[in-house]
Amino acid sequence: MDEGLRSELRKQGILTTTLEELYNWGRKNSVWPLGFGLACCAIEMIATSMARWDLARFGAEVFRPSPRQADLMIVAGTVTKKMAPQVVRLYNQMPEPKYVIAMGACAISGGPFKQGYNVLKGIDRYIPVDVHIPGCPPRPEALLHAFMTLQRQIDEQALTGAARPRHLHADAPSEFNVPEYGAHDLEPSSNAEVWRPPSVGEEGALAKTA
Amino acid sequence: MNNVEAAKGYHLMTGSNPYLLIILLIAGALVFALTPLAIAWIWSRKFSPPKPGATKNAIYECGLESKGDAWIQFKSEYYLYAIMFLIFDVEAVFLLPFAVAFGGLPVGGAIAMMVFVLLLVEGLAWAWQKGVLKWG
Numbered sequence: 001m002d003e004g005l006r007s008e009l010r011k012q013g014i015l016t017t018t019l020e021e022l023y024n025w026g027r028k029n030s031v032w033p034l035g036f037g038l039a040c041c042a043i044e045m046i047a048t049s050m051a052r053w054d055l056a057r058f059g060a061e062v063f064r065p066s067p068r069q070a071d072l073m074i075v076a077g078t079v080t081k082k083m084a085p086q087v088v089r090l091y092n093q094m095p096e097p098k099y100v101i102a103m104g105a106c107a108i109s110g111g112p113f114k115q116g117y118n119v120l121k122g123i124d125r126y127i128p129v130d131v132h133i134p135g136c137p138p139r140p141e142a143l144l145h146a147f148m149t150l151q152r153q154i155d156e157q158a159l160t161g162a163a164r165p166r167h168l169h170a171d172a173p174s175e176f177n178v179p180e181y182g183a184h185d186l187e188p189s190s191n192a193e194v195w196r197p198p199s200v201g202e203e204g205a206l207a208k209t210a
Numbered sequence: 211m212n213n214v215e216a217a218k219g220y221h222l223m224t225g226s227n228p229y230l231l232i233i234l235l236i237a238g239a240l241v242f243a244l245t246p247l248a249i250a251w252i253w254s255r256k257f258s259p260p261k262p263g264a265t266k267n268a269i270y271e272c273g274l275e276s277k278g279d280a281w282i283q284f285k286s287e288y289y290l291y292a293i294m295f296l297i298f299d300v301e302a303v304f305l306l307p308f309a310v311a312f313g314g315l316p317v318g319g320a321i322a323m324m325v326f327v328l329l330l331v332e333g334l335a336w337a338w339q340k341g342v343l344k345w346g
Contacts, residue, residue, distance in 0.1 A: 023257070066271050086273030092265040096258065159257055167261060174261030 039077025096167030
């Protein structure tokens with residue numbers, strides 16, 4: 001429908017919608033997060049779900065103890081290399097459509113432990129992340145902002161056409177590779193399907209050498 | 211409108227069978243309950259297709275790999291615990307009304323109750339002699 005006509009109708013008190021919008025509106029207001037925290041960011045996540053910040057206002061207070069009932073994974077905290085396979089496995093066990101918020105400096109990049117031998121330098125090396133939140137730890141307001149960003153993303157998801165989400169592509173894989181413990185590092189050290197090393201300096205120079 | 215006319219109108223509405231209205235209500239209730247389920251099912255077939263996989267179908271759901279089988283067997287010796295529980299549990303259930311009504315109970319009732327309690331005591335004696343009451 002034409003946007004101009006739509007806003008004109010809206011002014012006359014006539015609300016128009018599509019099935020897709022209705023569906024996304026329902027979906028974005030009932031996101032069930034997986035109840036799982038990895039480090040100190042989880043404390044902020046818990047605070048967000050409690051009375052003072054009240055994540056329930058966004059319909060997302062139902063933290064599920066099982067990945068099979070969850071839509072959203074909030075990776076709250078440091079992902080150690082020992083923990084990474086479990087995180088990926090949990091993500092794989094969640095039903096589609098599913099979303100990931102990487103919360104805090106550790107989850108997005110390794111944070112203050114980036115130089116550590118046992119810390120994964122960002123969970124986006126293995127699973128697709130929808131919203132990144134910086135901060136150490138991010139305040140509950142930051143998580144709420146990330147959540148509202150995710151709601152906007154869900155709202156804009158088209159159900160048909162080439163831009164439809166992954167789970168509606170019949171040939172797209174439903175699971176992501178679970179890394180294994182190698183002699184010195186996780187193997188593989190990242191999933192090329194979801195993450196490519198950022199190129200430094202000349203465009204593509206690193207990609208050539210890698 | 212008096213009652214006779216109202217009854218006539220009711221009969222006109224439901225036809226000859228007085229149960230027709232109930233059948234109609236049941237049909238309406240079924241449609242009301244099943245339509246949303248059907249719509250949700252059709253919608254999920256189209257926009258939320260199942261995507262099973264090895265990890266997704268694993269029995270364990272805490273992120274660790276499943277080890278062994280979910281179909282483990284319990285020891286059959288647990289029947290001893292069940293019997294012991296039954297002796298004391300059933301006895302307590304019957305002893306309470308027995309104690310409340312004890313004052314006004316005829317001799318026959320008291321004897322029947324004693325037989326019942328002695329039967330249970332026999333079960334306890336059997337378990338005792340079998341060594342079930344020894345723990346650890």
